[in-house]
Amino acid sequence: MNDTPPNSFRNMPDDRGHFGEFGGRYVAETLMPLILDLEKQYRAAQADPAFEEEFNDLLQNYVGRPSPLYYAESLTEEVRKDAPEGKGAQIWFKRDELNHTGAHKINNCVGQILLAMRMGKTRIIAETGAGQHGVATATVCARFGLPCTIFMGATDVARQKPNLFRMKLLGAEVVPVTSGAATLKDAMNEALRDWVANVHDTFYIIGTAAGPHPYPELVRDFQSVIGKEARAQMLDRTGRLPDMLVAAIGGGSNAIGLFHPFLDDPDVKMLGIEAAGHGLDKEHAASLAGGGPGILHGNKTYLLQDEDGQITEAHSISAGLDYPGIGPEHSWLKESGRVDYDSATDTEALDAFQLLCRTEGIIPALEPSHAIAAVVREAVKMDRDQIILANLCGRGDKDIFTVAEALGTEI
Amino acid sequence: MTDRLSSSFPADRAALVTFVTAGDPTPADTGAILDALVEGGADIIELGMPFTDPMADGPSIQEADIRSLAAGTTTANIFNMAREFRQRHPDTPLVLMGYANPMTIRGSEWFANACVDAGVDAVICVDIPVEEDESLGDALRAKDVAVIRLATPTTDAERLPQILSNASGFLYYVSVAGITGQQQAAQASIEEAVARLKAGTDLPVAVGFGVRTPEQAADIARVADGVVVGSAIVEIVGEYGKDAAPHVRDYVKSLSDAIRVARHG
Numbered sequence A: 001m002n003d004t005p006p007n008s009f010r011n012m013p014d015d016r017g018h019f020g021e022f023g024g025r026y027v028a029e030t031l032m033p034l035i036l037d038l039e040k041q042y043r044a045a046q047a048d049p050a051f052e053e054e055f056n057d058l059l060q061n062y063v064g065r066p067s068p069l070y071y072a073e074s075l076t077e078e079v080r081k082d083a084p085e086g087k088g089a090q091i092w093f094k095r096d097e098l099n100h101t102g103a104h105k106i107n108n109c110v111g112q113i114l115l116a117m118r119m120g121k122t123r124i125i126a127e128t129g130a131g132q133h134g135v136a137t138a139t140v141c142a143r144f145g146l147p148c149t150i151f152m153g154a155t156d157v158a159r160q161k162p163n164l165f166r167m168k169l170l171g172a173e174v175v176p177v178t179s180g181a182a183t184l185k186d187a188m189n190e191a192l193r194d195w196v197a198n199v200h201d202t203f204y205i206i207g208t209a210a211g212p213h214p215y216p217e218l219v220r221d222f223q224s225v226i227g228k229e230a231r232a233q234m235l236d237r238t239g240r241l242p243d244m245l246v247a248a249i250g251g252g253s254n255a256i257g258l259f260h261p262f263l264d265d266p267d268v269k270m271l272g273i274e275a276a277g278h279g280l281d282k283e284h285a286a287s288l289a290g291g292g293p294g295i296l297h298g299n300k301t302y303l304l305q306d307e308d309g310q311i312t313e314a315h316s317i318s319a320g321l322d323y324p325g326i327g328p329e330h331s332w333l334k335e336s337g338r339v340d341y342d343s344a345t346d347t348e349a350l351d352a353f354q355l356l357c358r359t360e361g362i363i364p365a366l367e368p369s370h371a372i373a374a375v376v377r378e379a380v381k382m383d384r385d386q387i388i389l390a391n392l393c394g395r396g397d398k399d400i401f402t403v404a405e406a407l408g409t410e411i
Numbered sequence B: 001m002t003d004r005l006s007s008s009f010p011a012d013r014a015a016l017v018t019f020v021t022a023g024d025p026t027p028a029d030t031g032a033i034l035d036a037l038v039e040g041g042a043d044i045i046e047l048g049m050p051f052t053d054p055m056a057d058g059p060s061i062q063e064a065d066i067r068s069l070a071a072g073t074t075t076a077n078i079f080n081m082a083r084e085f086r087q088r089h090p091d092t093p094l095v096l097m098g099y100a101n102p103m104t105i106r107g108s109e110w111f112a113n114a115c116v117d118a119g120v121d122a123v124i125c126v127d128i129p130v131e132e133d134e135s136l137g138d139a140l141r142a143k144d145v146a147v148i149r150l151a152t153p154t155t156d157a158e159r160l161p162q163i164l165s166n167a168s169g170f171l172y173y174v175s176v177a178g179i180t181g182q183q184q185a186a187q188a189s190i191e192e193a194v195a196r197l198k199a200g201t202d203l204p205v206a207v208g209f210g211v212r213t214p215e216q217a218a219d220i221a222r223v224a225d226g227v228v229v230g231s232a233i234v235e236i237v238g239e240y241g242k243d244a245a246p247h248v249r250d251y252v253k254s255l256s257d258a259i260r261v262a263r264h265g
């Protein structure tokens, strides 16, 4: 891409919402005035200390931030058993699974609902895959008294029943989407269709760092609380920065939230983990590893697609990673070489899920289980005095049925 | 190439612009359906490129896209349909309409060349707004393929000049904020919008979204330069499948007849 490396990796996107060749605003004309207005209002909010104050107050007192930074000593010991002499890095977790509603998604929802109210919008819509973003959206809507409609693929409705019920308890209307493979991509299509028909009163809370500009930027900014806290906590606890960061990638919001505050720390390596499903040579959801640049859902980014640009269906055991695209900033970070990307299969994620349950007494969501699988793989190659920090971005209560089925157990 | 387009807006009546999805129900059926549009009296043909994720379309066109893709329609098939149409109908303008990804996946120059090669006069890309025009527009204009812009009820006076910059062919007024195939807008709002748009451009203004009946088409024909009908035709193809052509022709004729007398009644 660029012959000269940029001075900073943290000054993207440009004023047109482009991250290098990625990102942008690929939406129908009906939505254009709306996202231009959103950008204007977001700039105003950024310049308004009262906005930040309210955001921080809610994160602290409603969400429960800062989330702990935890040294997973028992997992570290377990991994060292299989490591060569002198190898086996210290494994640390950023515990965003302890947030209210059980995942990082709430950070972004708090930010976006404050923006929605600032813009005078009276109705909220959102898409959801695993249901975590749907639950987080329904939560902030209940808190602020706004009606909300959540679009969820019918396949995901079936595999994320607990979250479906939670959304209903919180007062949301959940619309099952049956088009396509009836997963996250299709839910997003349907949310966009609703939005274009209700532009005047409706705010679309996008759940990941993707979509038309300024969504990738603002979702990243709201999620960056993860990385900002982790950086300060790590310095405070160990006097140094981690050697490697690891995060699972669906659309990429928890990953960019962890990575972004560290991007200009040249000694901190970063590894984003896509879902390799049944394997990269079979059905998977790894758009960087197995896709190419294209345009979908408002942005240019890596997509799973055929030679005619038709989008192909993703597969992952984890509903939250089951998406054939990725946020545009990750596409750019990959091409710029700043962040490395790898993947973990369904089976590897299931193994890591069980490993964390047994060693640390933490039941992780299937999404970060992909990151944990990679952490185990990487830690054995790293020296004992090195630190690997992973984003434990969600808890696994929602996944126990899926895991039971995969393990052949009846609950 | 754009000449074919500008000369198809008659001075004394509105043009009828009709949309069908390429390859619906199968690639082999599209030729006869396109012929039926022309026989029925369509002045301009929009050929929809099916896409797996038609975010701006309602259920009728979504289903048409699914039928077409399930039948194996490829981009190569679509350009073949266009080329064969051009041979049979040298004077009827053909507009490709669709989404950004299938149009740009091989690069915008490849797409522009394929349009020229197949005799396509213009392109409407639903999800490339003027802000991202360079992704496709430059290459098309360089080859004299018209880039048709959309204006909507949310396009305000400040934004309109931007949309009109580099627009060619005609201006497509999407009369409702929403997806294809739903309600039609109120006549008064259409009249007001067309007047506003015509004050800003010399391009013909065609109005679409939600037009179903000959009466609706005639109402629009009284105030606009063109009437666009899509979902209603796609639904006929959905209902009759391989046998759709005569039904499509009869329906299009009913629209065309209504438009032809609209300004006299």
Ligand SMILES: Cc1ncc(COP(=O)(O)O)c(C=O)c1O
Pocket: A103, A104, A105, A129, A130, A131, A132, A133, A207, A208, A209, A248, A249, A250, A251, A252, A253, A254, A255, A319, A320, A321, A365, A367, A368, A393, A394, A395
């Ligand atoms: C716990 C958890 N982690 C990760 C993801 C994936 O999203 P992202 O890549 O935006 O963090 C989801 C999505 O639902 C999730 O619920």
